[in-house]
Amino acid sequence: MEYKIALAKGDGIGPEIVDSAIEVLDKIGSLMDYKFTYREAPVGGDAYEKFGHPLPQESIDICKDSDSILFGAVGGPRWDELPREKRPEMAILGLRRQLETFANLRPGNLFKALKEASPIKESIIGDGFDILVVRELTGGIYFGERGYKETEYGKSAYDMEIYSEFEIERIARIGFDMAMKRDKKLTSVDKANVLETSRLWRKVVDRVAKEYSEVKVNHMYIDNASMQVIRDPKAFDVILTSNMFGDIISDEISMITGSIGMLASASIGKDKKGIFEPIHGSAPDIVGKGIANPIATILSASMMLKYSFGLEKASQMIERAVEKTLEEGFRTADISGGGDFISTDEMTKEVLKRIKK
Numbered sequence: 001m002e003y004k005i006a007l008a009k010g011d012g013i014g015p016e017i018v019d020s021a022i023e024v025l026d027k028i029g030s031l032m033d034y035k036f037t038y039r040e041a042p043v044g045g046d047a048y049e050k051f052g053h054p055l056p057q058e059s060i061d062i063c064k065d066s067d068s069i070l071f072g073a074v075g076g077p078r079w080d081e082l083p084r085e086k087r088p089e090m091a092i093l094g095l096r097r098q099l100e101t102f103a104n105l106r107p108g109n110l111f112k113a114l115k116e117a118s119p120i121k122e123s124i125i126g127d128g129f130d131i132l133v134v135r136e137l138t139g140g141i142y143f144g145e146r147g148y149k150e151t152e153y154g155k156s157a158y159d160m161e162i163y164s165e166f167e168i169e170r171i172a173r174i175g176f177d178m179a180m181k182r183d184k185k186l187t188s189v190d191k192a193n194v195l196e197t198s199r200l201w202r203k204v205v206d207r208v209a210k211e212y213s214e215v216k217v218n219h220m221y222i223d224n225a226s227m228q229v230i231r232d233p234k235a236f237d238v239i240l241t242s243n244m245f246g247d248i249i250s251d252e253i254s255m256i257t258g259s260i261g262m263l264a265s266a267s268i269g270k271d272k273k274g275i276f277e278p279i280h281g282s283a284p285d286i287v288g289k290g291i292a293n294p295i296a297t298i299l300s301a302s303m304m305l306k307y308s309f310g311l312e313k314a315s316q317m318i319e320r321a322v323e324k325t326l327e328e329g330f331r332t333a334d335i336s337g338g339g340d341f342i343s344t345d346e347m348t349k350e351v352l353k354r355i356k357k
Ligand code: NAD
Pocket: 072, 073, 074, 075, 076, 077, 089, 092, 260, 261, 277, 279, 280, 281, 282, 283, 284, 285, 286, 291, 292, 293, 294, 296, 334
């Protein structure tokens, strides 16, 4: 079976970490007899330098013509002064819009071997936790009408949150489908005591829930949920939430896992094509030093195998290899706690060695 993958390597450490993930995919390909073919789609500051735009049409076409997209990271101080529409970050926003990827999946799991990296007490984390945040990505307050108006108090600004039943229902279905593949628990997070959009959100989630009787559902206000994920992260399985609440709570959860260099994410839509990327940025402070942690991107490739291509076993082979590598004590600088560490290439090689059928 052949799978066409677009590589949007981007800026900073993007190319280094995407190259690591390619090595891992190729190893899976050779062990499992899959053929992965790659086409580079320039994005970000790199594309701006070459083509005058952070997301050139040719890159959009390459992504649309692929089965899935592996994205590195974009941005850097060199392009900070550019106007908004030319900034590297527009590449990822534009791509999500072009591909209509309305669901963002962010696993927040703590590897047992990295327990000491979490700022949470061991008595709370126990053997670790495994949360999946399912965030609505193309609606809500980030996309509503916005602007300024004159009021009796002078200039005022506004951002409007609008959610349709259609938008809530399609993201809820993704949330429930994910819960069915996991521990069958879903917490829908909103602010229904204040917001009308949240009250509609709750109603639609309850309606969809009737079709998933095996999934245990509860509703939680965002302010309470922000406390509960710290108080007892083990209590959560799938968190389903809106664009802005998801943005905030997924960052909070990534913080308690201990390292930004470990966490993967996926943005998916109505078909299987998705954008798979580490949650971190382009890390301009360490670019070219060969010390970037490639694991978040390797795990993003693993998510691609699972969610885009349905290759569950291959995806687990990668996850197990990463886990074993960490258990056996190998660390990149960001997770070494000041101790010995290995380079990006060495970490990639250690993971490769442990990928077994
Ligand atoms: P960052 O995530 O790039 O870096 C934050 C810190 O974490 C840095 O000290 C960095 O060295 C470290 N770090 C990040 N990834 C690492 C890895 N894989 N291994 C080891 N250490 C790692 O965030 P920032 O510094 O706020 O942003 C840098 C640039 O990235 C900015 O231009 C920002 O706009 C952009 N950015 C892009 C994306 C994206 O492409 N999706 C996401 C976030 C930030």
